[in-house]
Amino acid sequence: MPELPEVEQVKKTLAPHVVGKTIKVVDVRLPRLIQYPSAEIFAQRLVDQKIESIERKGKYLRLNFGQNLYLLVHLRMTGALLAVNKAEEEPAYAKIKFELTGDEDLWFTDIRTFGTLYLIDNEDKSIEGYASLGPEPLSNELTIDYLEPICKKKSAAIKGVILDQKVIAGLGNIYADEALFLAGILPQRPANLLSKEEIVKLIKAINHVIAQGIKNHGTTFRNYQDADGNKGDNVKYLFVYGRKGEKCKVCGQELCGLKVAGRSSTYCAKCQR
DNA sequence: CTTCGTTCCTGGAAGC
C-alpha cells in the first residue's frame, strides 16, 4: 500500500518521464475514480495542458500545470502511475490513459480501484482530505510541542492517532506498526496515557522508519510499484508488519496480532509496553 | 466534539 515513502518514490521516478510533456488525450475507462469534477470535464480540461512539475504532500501526488490548475492523485491501496513506451502493450489493470507528447504515455492502473483523482483550480480548500493534512514526518513541524497536546486530548489508541492524516500526513499501516515497535509502544495504548518521553521516542521512530523507507525506495509487500514498474526494497527491513507469528528480530519472542483502530496490527509484547 | 463501525473493491490465501 503506498504510504509516504512509496508515493515519494513514485514522484521521483515519474518526474523524469512526464515533466515538460503535454497531455494530448485522456481516456478515462473507469469514471468513478474521478472524484472532481465529472470525468468528462476532467478529460476535456487536461487536453493541451503541460506538466510543469510534480509534488507530493502526504500520500497525495500533485501534478502542476501552471495557471493554478492541479491534478491530485491518491493511489489508496493498489493505484499506480506508470510511464509506458507507446510501442509497448498497455499495462494490466489500466484505468486511465494520459496520452503525452513524446515516446511515452502515462497510465493510471489500479487492481482494487480505490484510487482517486481530482482536477482542481488553485491549491483549493475544496478537497477536504487534502486541505486538512497535518505536518509531515521529517519536517520541523512534527515536534513534541505539536504532538503531545494532541495525544493528551485523545483516549483512542495511539496507533489510530498516528494513522490520522490530519494529525500526521503520510503514515499508513506498515510504517505505523514499525514506528510503534521502534518506539517500544503497544499500538493499543490510549494516546493520553503516553508519557512525554514516549511521545518523543515515537516522533524519532516515525522519522526513522519514513527516512529508511524512502532510502530503500519504498516497501513492496503486495502490489506497490514505482513509475518504472520497479518494486521497493524496504520489506526486508521490517520488524513487525506482516510478521505475525514469526519471531521478534530483537528478542526472539513470537509476534502478536490484534485489530487496533480497525487495522490489523502486529507487535512484540515483550519489546513494546 | 470524539470514537467506532461500515463501506468501497479485487486477488490471493486459507479452509472445507
Next chain:
DNA sequence: TGCTTCCAGGAACGAA
C-alpha cells in the same frame, strides 16, 4: 482438486 469464504486497508461517512 476445486469451490467458497475470508482478508488485506485509506479514508469518507454515518451513528452513537
